[in-house]
Amino acid sequence: MCSACQVRTSSSHRAWLYGDVSDQKKTATLHTNRGDIVVELFPNHAPKTVANFVGLADGSKEYSSANAKGEASGPFYDGSVFHRVIDGFMIQGGDPTGTGRGGPGYRFEDEFHPDLQFNKPYLLAMANAGPGTNGSQFFITVGPTPHLNRRHTIFGEVTDAASQAVVDAIATTATDRSDRPLDEVVIESVEIS
Template identity: 65%
Template sequence: MTACGSSDEDSSDDAGSSTEESTGTGDADDTETPQETEDEPIDAADLATEAVINTSEGSVTVELFPEEAPRTVHNFLGLADGSKAWDGQEGDTPLYEDVIFHRVIDGFMIQGGDPEGTGMGGPGYQFEDEFSDDLAFDRPYLLAMANSGPNTNGSQFFITVEPTPHLTGMHTIFGEVTDADSQAVVDAIAGTETEPGDKPVEDIVIESIDIN
């Protein structure tokens, strides 16, 4: 459903492209995916500010930005702990449990969070972008939402490994990997061997996400 854009400034309009020029999702049916509406306002003060993405390659601690992107952080946390409903959910199973990084481009980003593992899946809803003047893709290790165009956020996310300024204003930034050990895990994932289409040869699994 979503991808994160491109590694060069002449980014492609094809959100499902397998080149470095695309960071969006590949969902061809975005027009049929309903926009989610929140019944109650989200209080950023009530949201966690740290999460740990446990992967088959090691753990990645991310600092979250609820003040700048409250709805996006709320969505991420709900899909991480199973409290937010998503299409295909069994019981209170978290969406971010045993899903893969389905798209990895060395020198650009790692992308995961698709329950189908194809780049075409999502939670069954979309929600609006949240952009902050205080956040830009001016440094590596930023956590952001993948999408297939404006206001098509779902469950897929990516972490950059280089500054990608051309993505500013296109993808919601909602966190950052700040500690060296976690950054090393991200770099290791980014450097993994991939097949055509940027899928790792050996699955790199998001086993769970812990909320701190």
Template identity: 55%
Template sequence: MRRTPACYLGIMSIGMMLALALSIGGQQRSAASSARRAPGLYAIFETSMGRIVCRLFEQEAPKAVANFVGLAEGTKEHISPRTGRKIKKRFYDGLMFHRVIPNFIIQSGDPTATGRYTPGYTFEDEIRPNLKFDKPGRLAMANRGPNTNGSQFFITVAPAPHLNGKHTIFGEVVEGLDVARRIANVPRDATDKPIRPVLIQRVIIERVK
């Protein structure tokens, strides 16, 4: 019978302990970060350039929030750009920021990365006079005109008052605005698409009580 050297077993044990420690450490950091947040519903964007955390405005924009959460968690139907059929899957995971403009916005929510995709439905605006693009970090719905919201969204990295009254604001950045600004400043082509893709690795929806 072939035996495994004791030193190899020791290395394996150490490796497993290190992996476990890193996993526990990551969970503890995540829990500690959540503990510092005010009660509410949050969207955590794990991107290829870092983490962006947004508090969602459930009271002010319930339809936009429900739509975003449903797509993020894979409970809301949308049209597959490959088959044209309705499917349910975690929509935002793996998508790229297909439009980035320094001192303005980063935009995502289009699996075709063209800016032309729609999920097979639209819903009406939820414009609130108390929510304005008067500061950076606004999370809002992209659209093609009034009441044409779907799956695409953007995050502002600077005040943008010319957008007031035109887009539904359904959240705000509470952590990671520096990450959003770095994304906005990556090299881009003539259509404002990053030369090297910046990806949303996953979106986590988390409620803090």
């Protein structure tokens, strides 16, 4: 094949396809009322998903539903809650309504990478209602969950011990019969660096 015919995936081409996602390491810090959770994001393995999360977190991505503060623009996750917590499994957030049914008003396709498997705890992944239904909801695992492989896009990992301790504390919080924490666990803001 001639060199002019080859498709190259440069940083600028990926940015055009998926949004402004750098090859550099990206970190998201979820500032919660229970402590900070620092997550290393995987833009090289899940570029669309990371671009979506970063854009919603910093308010640069458009969405058609109201955010957790009831506003039509700005940071999407600020003020939202972890609405579903299952000890030994995961903590779930990212729904501006706090019901498990809300989202940004759009959906996008899954991104599965062979290097990313649910074989350990503290993985950040998209919650969905089936293939191609990703929006804003996400979860962090608290144990290996291999039954989720190729069903949910993994796009980050909580790697430091202090953040893992916050995740574990949230995962063991008291919940009602529908797995909702009795005392709200609020994402006060998300900082991207």
